[in-house]
Amino acid sequence: MSSEYDKGKKAQREHRERLRANTTAVEFIVAPPGAYEPADDRRRKGMHRVAYRSQRHPSVETFVKAPMRNPGATWQGATKEDWTQATFLKRLDWEENAPRYLDLPPKPYSTERLTVPLGMIDFWYDKAMYGKVDMNQQPIFFSEAYSLGLVEGNLDAMAPSFVAQAWRAFNADWRRFWRHNAGTKTGSVVWDGGVFKPNESSGQLKVESAWRSVHPGYQSHMEEIFVNFQRWTFIENRRRKILTFKDFVQSFLYYFDSNAPTTPVSLSGYILSRYCPRSISGLQIELASSDPSDDLIKKQRWQNDPNFEIFVAKLREFGFMLDFNIPWRVVADVTSTPMREFIRDYAIEGKDPFGASKAVPTLQRAARSLYREKTPDAEALAQKYDKAALEYQTKSLDIMFRTCYYRSDSQDLQKLMNYLCSFWNDYVSAFPIEAVTQHRPGTSGTNMETITINYQRAKVKFDGNANPSERNLKDPYSILGGKTLKRRTGNTGKTSSYDVWTDTFGPSFPAKFYFFIRAREGAVTWSQKRFDRYVKIMTDYQKNFDGEAALSYINSKIQRLPSPGGNPAFRTVEHPSKLYSLYESRERSRAGAGAFMLKV
Secondary structure, eight states, X not given: OHHHHHHHHHHHHHHHHHHHTOOSSOOOOOXXXXXXXXXXXXXXXXXXXXXXXXXXXXXXXXXXXXHHTSTTOOOOOOOTTSOHHHHHHHHHHHHHHSOOEEEEOOOTTOOOOXXXXXXXXXXTTTOTTTTTBOTTSOBEXXXXXGEEEEETTEEEEEEEHHHHHHHHHHHHHHHHHHHHHXXXXXXXXXXXXXXXXXOTTTOOOOOOBOOOOHHHHHHHHHHHHHHHHHHHHHGGGGGGGOOSHHXXXXXXXXXXXXXXXXXXXXXXXXXXXXTSOGGGGSOEEESOOOOTTOXXXXXXXXXXXXXXXXXXXXXXXXXXEEESSOTTEEEEOTTSHHHHHHHHHHXXXXXXXXXXXXEHXXXXXXXXXXXXXXXXXXXXXXXXXXXXXXXXXXXXXXHHHHXXXXXXXGTHHHHHHHHHHHHHHHHHHHOOEEEEEEEEEOTTSSSEEEEEEEEEOOOOOOOTTOOOOOTTTTOTTGGGSSOOOOOBOTTSOOBOHHHHHHHHHOTTHHHHHHHHHHHHHTTOXXXXXXXXXXXXXXXXXXXXXXHHHHHHHHHHHHOOOOOTTTOOOOEEEEOTTSSOEXXXXXXXXXXXXXXXXXXX
């Protein structure tokens, strides 16, 4: 017992030392021992969750099969029909007792059973932001330029190239393994049936869905916000005060302030919210479309399948793991060695000796082909191909994220300005004229007369495709620089939404607007005085540096602290004494407490 205690203490000490060694130049990936679970009985730092008791090793045998051997046993699990208390208790049972280990029979001449961790990831309580943030905890979304079909020649289900190649390799290996080991007899390694059986004609596992683009979801989310905002303007005759685009933006800020942080409007806030599906990362593959809230389906159809444990073990060989709460969801483990090899080969585009873009495996195959010719010229060219392949190979996750994903904060402000200009034009189309009744003294000076004034709302002219960025359209942060930029497209005479904003509010306003939006989405507890001081500091960054420096400052004030695996464990909040800051472990414990507003 003391040796186990010493091992736990040593693991904790090593964990702290590695975290302390992190710098801005390098960051260690601190992976807990085993399959994403601590080896000792300590609670995880981060979201409050049920303490995992490592002395117990829950498996399919203890959770599914053994209870059903009892006479008269019935399947137990949470369903949509359960009341709140029953759902809570059954979810607690799942968290503590659902399979996390493979339980093997004891070796000959031994009574100790062997337990091996299953490859699992817990999205509900542990890795909430996995795939939505990069190594620096910045919200990201996948670039379609690196998408590839999971099945060759079929574009119905797409994923990042390295995930698709890993899935193809897994499918080929699973098909061979099934063909050589499947049978219906008792001694067969694999039972010839169940949900994990490859399709007889194609030899592939059925894939229900994979990567989904973030843009349609964000568009629907913003349209719903606009509908709710329109309804809000009808309350207490607020619409009468919205006569110009300037009035519209100020009213929208009031509406957003009353609904933040639960209703995000920036792309970054949307990605980090519950409204955005995790499938935008492309790192997960759905094998079915069952109800994730029905535990009975999970137990009866998936975990009770005789091939469940073999399937999970095979997935680990190719860098995949299974969702702990949804057993039909396969997830790419970007920290695993097998998946890093696919990242090395397929996530980074290289260039051949002639300057043409080629994938790393293509360069390697060209080198092998040239070596087989056995001529001096071919050998010299083969060496160049080898050198090019080696140059572009990488195992860095940071490079993979920067190559295959976009940082959403580089597009937040531009999208917000486009949306609000578009919303205003739609608002003007729906309510072009506002009749305002006013009272004034009569002509005799004694009696009051009532007059009605019709105010004509005017649309703003802008081109949503016009890019306001400078430096040959390659600097997405320049609109945060506080400088007036003009960018017109073609001969249409339309300007970008940024030009509309700067003409209406001034060149310094867009960055202040974005700072306010991100701060309210982050549920910071600032006073008006503190917010104004931070805005002034941000303005100094704009004057002395550029828009990227201003964005870095904004992120430093509202960003949550990073933690391994993409789980936003803490955020920095100001102590009520205003003397120092502290870490808040509950994500929304002070949500909406900030008392600051941006005046137009």
